[in-house]
Amino acid sequence: MEWKLDRSSHKPMYRQIIEHMEYRISNGEYPPGSLLPSERVLAKELEVNRSTIVTAYEEMRASGLVTSKKGSGTRVSLFGQETEYNQLPDWDQYVIGGSLLPNAPLMRRIFKEARNEKVIDLATGELSPDLFPRAQVEERMRAASFTFQSGYEHQQGNLQLRETIASQLKRDRDIDTASSSVLITSGAQQALYLVIQCLLKPGDTVLIEDPSYCYSLPLFKSMGIKTCLLKADKHGINPDDIVAFHQKNKIRMIFLNPTFQNPTGVSLHPKRRKKLLEIAVEYGIPIIEDDPYTLTAFDTQAPPTLKSMDDYGVVLYISSLSKIVSSGLRIGWIVGPQPVISRLADVKQQIDFGHSIFSQWMANEVLTSPNFDEHIQALGSTLRRRRDAMIQALSDYLPNEVEFLVPKGGIHLWCRVKKRVSEWKLLEQAIDHGMIFMPGSALGSSEGYVRFTFGRTDETNIEEGIARFASALLFSK
Incomplete structure (x- = not known):
């Protein structure tokens, strides 16, 4: 379970953050010399004012737990003379040195936001939990x-x-x-x-x-x-x-x-x-x-x-x-x-x-x-309704902004955005508006496309998600 601030606690939020970061450092998640999240990133992740993170990091610097250098960020201290620790592994080099490459930053950004319950997910290629045949499985x-x-x-x-x-x-x-x-x-x-x-x-x-x-x-x-x-x-x-x-x-x-x-x-x-x-x-x-x-x-x-x-x-x-x-x-x-x-x-x-x-x-x-065949039939009917809800929402909120082919199966709708916009800027605006989508460049060589997934959420959230995307598109121009 992801850690969250206890906003009902009498303990100040900056103190809770310090204790949480100390725990992450002590259990090896952030080993000596490793880079901590920036103040802006951590503030957004924990949904607090940046000043709260600034206070927490200042306290940690005062205690010697971390050090900061302009342009290089905040790192975990080496806890003593560096010469005594000259054989410490350089984990940053190990991280980039493996044979398997990491996911692209764009994909990692989407995966992270997909865990945010406040964000409508039209990006993740999976079925929503309500489409799992729970009653049939439990009976079986x-x-x-x-x-x-x-x-x-x-x-x-x-x-x-x-x-x-x-x-x-x-x-x-x-x-x-x-x-x-x-x-x-x-x-x-x-x-x-x-x-x-x-x-x-x-x-x-x-x-x-x-x-x-x-x-x-x-x-x-x-x-x-x-x-x-x-x-x-x-x-x-x-x-x-x-x-x-x-x-x-x-x-x-x-x-x-x-x-x-x-x-x-x-x-x-x-x-x-x-x-x-x-x-x-x-x-x-x-x-x-x-x-x-x-x-x-x-x-x-x-x-x-x-x-x-x-x-x-x-x-x-x-x-x-x-x-x-x-x-x-x-x-x-x-x-x-x-x-x-x-x-x-x-x-x-x-x-x-x-x-x-x-x-x-x-x-x-x-x-x-x-009941498996019955489940498959119900699944197809539900996905068709969600597809239709997405098409209607696109017609309502973006009547002249996108074009697409109507899929006859699956869970995805591929749209061409007619006006040229920055994908990164559009994605960040969409996240700020409370929804995520899959930028086209993550899936193909041509820019100017987006993929919406209608398998992950219901008709109401699909409509709201497209409405939020429309607003994000407006702010991205």
Whole structure:
């Protein structure tokens, strides 16, 4: 739980802040020599006047706990002669020296504000808690019996869950597979991580959509992998572009989210799907199909998955329960050739010794519940209402300021802002107005776009969030 000031306490707020910072320093969160938050940042985080932080830092400087230098900020003291501590680790250098790059500052800013209960979240790509089938799950859990296994699970995941997933993939997405070709992962994110870590090497070139969720991932850059961008229109990417890229760069892999794509909501046209697979087979290029949204189709049936059309085994298929049940379950999966699945499973075991037994059991109970289809239908209806509420709000508050395509599934709406504005300035204005969105540059190469997510909050807050965005846009001009 995040620490908060006790505003009803007789103890002055600056004294509470001092004690809290002392605690964070003593437990190693801020080791000797580390930089503390600036007065402005800490004041905003704790929702107090900057003068309160100034007083707290002055007291801490007077006690010798911290030191300040103009232009360099406030740091934790070394507690004695520096020569006695010349072997202390330079944690700042370690932080920037790891092989995995951090999220971009823009993404970290959004993630931080998403935890603020006073901010309407139209940025985070997840479902709101009320869309979790709580009653169905609780009823299922009461009726079911769970035998706790104290040891590690099979390295590919619980067999019963893998059999359930294989069965439902055949029923709902026309994908033929066996449990031995399924690997359970900690959501689709870990699935992508395993693919990149295990099947690619530094210097390889891959194709991703532009815009795309993959664009925001620092994993490719961390691995030294070159990404080429496939521009997309209202029918998705143009498969002919792949041939041109391959002739110049020798493409090793293609990453696609072809159905209700994040962030555009567009689905790859069936004819383009067929052509894409023909090209992949001709040139021997694997396709990574990321498919979290197929079951969220609103008005019409979703297009067939690439995996269901794959007669030659060129598609690795990734999906999860994050966008149809709950991101908190952390249940995803990869479907592919058994040698590939075994390789990925071996590395996953090195990372975490296998997935949680309890969450796998719960996922299996959800998927085999007689009410699961009812939940999916209710989910689609709710998401459609929220999409419509967002479209109406955009029409009401920004009738001439934005343009967009209406998604037929998924949880995102991709908007082009017609007037040129600074993304950082717009985001900061939006936060000041009490809402957050995802700036387009975080997901693609072109500026002037924003992504709104309608899965995270209800219709009332969606309307209020768009109203606040409209005000922020006005102040950003």
